Amino acid sequence: MKLLQSLFVITSLVVTTTCVAAEPLASWQEGARKHTIIEFVKKTTTEGSKDFIAVADRVAVFDNDGTLWAEQPAYFQLFFALSQVKQLAPDNPQWKTTQPYADILQGKMPAHMTEKDLIELVMNTHAGMTSEVFTQQVSSWMSSAKHPITKKPFTDMVYQPMLELLTYLREHDYKTFIVSGGGVEFMRAWAPDVYGIPAEQIIGSRIASEYKVIDGVPKIVRLPELEFNNDKAGKPIGIYNAIGKRPIIAVGNSDGDRAMLEWTTAGAESRLGVIVHHTDKEREWAYDKDSKIGKLDKALIQAEKENWLVVDMKNDWSVVYKK
């Protein structure tokens, strides 16, 4: 009887594995794009294949805004900054009479913010506190905030097909990383739970910070100074600094990802570059070269030359948001 039980356990394990492998990328429509992804993963992970990549080198990098979750009508981190203005207002009475803070405090979307205004807004809302307090502020906001148009929690606006792609790659021993222009500590507060990507595999822009012992208690204090901008040519550099090797797969959605895709796919051996093209104005948003957020122009032109896979959200995805 014990022998039979053992065999039953073994058989169940085999059956389970087979089922998982049977339908990868379930929310991707059958067709050329899905086929290309699956064939790429197969050839780079099948022993004996001429395109086989050793496990230690299986690095897949994903942009976040517009690639793993939505980014319209503004980067979601901006909504956090606006909420922070309200939270921090009691300590900043001058904001009542200073723009854009006065508008924000009255619940209006601030008009005409210059880039300088925007950077100042980020510094005023992301710096000055300890590392632990900041993480707590992001978590607290994320647990209750809703998107202004869809009314969904922001973490429900992650893309189901991309969650499936992340899982599929990890099942084939690819290590998945986020490489985003967004703030690294903003993402680390929620992305590990949402994407299954550990904090140390999240690369992003960051402000400076300082180690200080305050009243005998060691703390890391966040400073109002942009230290690293993980965007455009900063993405390959961010990857080199954090991982030390060229990815095998890179996925992005805008010109901010062009350098990362270009560096990735210029590597020897097999490489895969993927661009998510926002083409679905019914279920999500449709935008590319004329968009202020997630502008996709040069990278789309280069995609053809470089043979990057351009995913057409409308036609390639049967589901958009997380189920």
Add this chain to the structure above:
Amino acid sequence: MKLLQSLFVITSLVVTTTCVAAEPLASWQEGARKHTIIEFVKKTTTEGSKDFIAVADRVAVFDNDGTLWAEQPAYFQLFFALSQVKQLAPDNPQWKTTQPYADILQGKMPAHMTEKDLIELVMNTHAGMTSEVFTQQVSSWMSSAKHPITKKPFTDMVYQPMLELLTYLREHDYKTFIVSGGGVEFMRAWAPDVYGIPAEQIIGSRIASEYKVIDGVPKIVRLPELEFNNDKAGKPIGIYNAIGKRPIIAVGNSDGDRAMLEWTTAGAESRLGVIVHHTDKEREWAYDKDSKIGKLDKALIQAEKENWLVVDMKNDWSVVYKK
């Protein structure tokens, strides 16, 4: 017969696991230090224990020079820099008549190097090439270089008891990281093979680098400018930037690790700080507060107050170098 074979496989697996778990830290002498480490790992990884730490938070950070491998009579990276001077001499004819390069080219250990000389030496030997060429240079040197005193390959001078500690922690789902003042890309060229720590779990000092497309080929070029010094108060910052969380275990050997140990062990929940004290002049070197390399003074005083574990190499380790 198949049933019996299945059972045999299962039984073998169980037996193997038991054997591995039966003698952890085999090169550590029985006694208080070994006991403390094992009890700490048990209580933080046993479900139901009041000191249980979730797997995602099991972060253990290790200094490298003097903690995972030896560092006398000079940091081993310096020997690489000296070797690089010879390799790069044909492109730098002026070195024949410039100190300290003239001495180095004649095989003499350069005398009286100021800190400025040293930084210039590092920039001249670690920058100017692409990321891939630099990694190749380190690998090539490491494959043939020998330590001037022991005549061993440098990678044979890693500490057997620390290899066992790394393995023991990983068996208990701790993620092991290097957090070193040494150059991150210097370490990434050999440390993954030697310690079983993947490239992306190595944090170190780094020079700046630049993404460039040269003759149509995307490259990362290393620049002669120190961008981040991962030492002293830089260590907690390096950890925060790369991992985003406070470690549970920190291991070091000098005052350069004081801030990292202090920040780690000030965390809530159980934490373990460990200092490797070099006390064995027969099998290795004996040094602490008066040493130029790996000076251990303030951290040793603080260890008592903070209850950090001070490992006595002579008495706690039955073997020093990798077997």
